Amino acid sequence: MSQPKSADPAPEKKAAEEEEPVRSPREIRLVMIGLVVTMLLAMLDNLIVGTAMPTIVRDLGGAEHLSWVVTAYILATAASTPIWGKLGDLYGRKGTFLTSIVIFLAGSALSGLSQNMNELIGFRALQGLGAGGLMVGVMSIMGALVPPRDRGKYQGMFAAVMALATVGGPLIGGFLTDHLSWRWTFYINLPLGVVALAVVVVTLKLPKVHNKARIDYVGALLLTTGITALTLITTWGGQDYAWGSKQILGLAALAAATLIAFCYVEQRVQEPMLPLDLFKNLNFTLVSLIGFIVGFVMFGATVFLPLYQQTVQGASATSSGLLLMPMMFGMLVISLVVGQAVTKTGKYRIYxxxxxxxxxxxxxxxxxMGTETSSFTSACWMVVLGAGMGFLMQITMLVAQNSVELKDMGVASSTATLFRTIGGSFGVALFGALFNSRVTETMKERLGDAAASGGKADPNQVSLETLKAMPAPVQDAYHHAVSNGxxxxxxxxxxxxxxxxAASVFMREVPLRGAGAPSKDGDGGKAAEPNAEAVAI
Structure with a gap:
């Protein structure tokens, strides 16, 4: 069982302990350079590598294992995310963050040196292990450096990085593959990573934590197994195995059993990997749910919108990153406006x-959208969707961090990131199943049973060039099928x-730390209560 807390210290001493360090804007801006570059590393990788996949297969062979180049990275990232967050809370965010960058760069270098597909898959898993700590490290360090009230001034930078990565990733990947080598899609991480390392080492000053608590190894193993099983379900379900197959049902049973066991264990260890008490906080629970749904919607949209634009509207696949520009523009502009508004007013519940x-x-x-929808119209609708996500992307992380004590900042950041990641995996899986089912049904209605088998709308199987070579009736049927999907x-x-x-309506307006008014609500406006000796470094 968790150890009981000692009696509160004198009010004066407690106030001094809970006061967060005050840093100058110049100091924060310098650290932000390293954090922004690191986030760019985390977001660019899969987008750059994706465009190089056909060339990698031609060079290394092993096409039957190609999906594992992506799956190994995703699995390692998702499974390690909560562990990185907890390690940062226990042993210090700076050292943990630097370690994750080094592991990511080592995985990048080794991936670029791979001589066969098996090596590449293994090194991609190593790279994903480091990537799990990049985003969590950025967000938790941001949470430790900047009070929630002032965080909106900086969150626009991260929204801009997301837009840049989404648009520029495929373009950079295509350029590097065509003019240098597919190996440079991995090597490009090295100079960026060295810059991030140098900036963080020189500019970031955080308390060095001395904590004698033992790592919750059993909880870490159970949580990792459960997350891995869930990720494999969403990766394999409806693609490699039928949803009702013994493989998928077995993974579902494994995920349920390990996550139930995880909840049991976490209530009985001194320093849980993921303190379940956090979910007693209404705001934390609600923003975790909202983050899951944002991931669900966002990743689903980014997968199927380019497919519609390429197949039905005839857009070029070469500039696929540009196809999402309207959505990213809406997200970036609104995120900047909301960030400034939150900093100015200290209010966030309405957003x-x-x-x-x-x-x-x-x-x-x-x-x-249908077969006659213009590119301008679809772009306008994408701006609306992007604007909605712009209201939510940074606010969900802000509320999650404001709902916990400073000592749990890493866990809060990793949990918010994990829920969004798992939501994205489920979104792509569910949307993919619905999409393929509707496409097959429409093809059957228009062309008969013989065409139904060709209705699987995998963009890797039905390219724009392949579609143009089909007879006109088949093209028309496929356009309608994709539109219906x-x-x-x-x-x-x-x-x-x-x-x-519904979840957002029930959220409470808890004062943000740094807003000049301490919270009197149990939902988390208070600052940290240090539980470990800290020495500034």
């Missing part, structure tokens, strides 16, 4: 409500987004 409503509206608008995907997405609307 998740507006954001979830606008996000739901954007999904409904996108569900109306998009309608189904976004209509279901809107239905799921309504849950986020």
């Amino acid at each position: 998740p409500i507006i954001g979830t409503i606008v996000m739901t509206g954007g999904m409904l608008l996108l569900s109306t 998009i309608h189904t995907v976004f209509l279901w997405g809107a239905a799921v987004a309504v849950i986020a609307v």
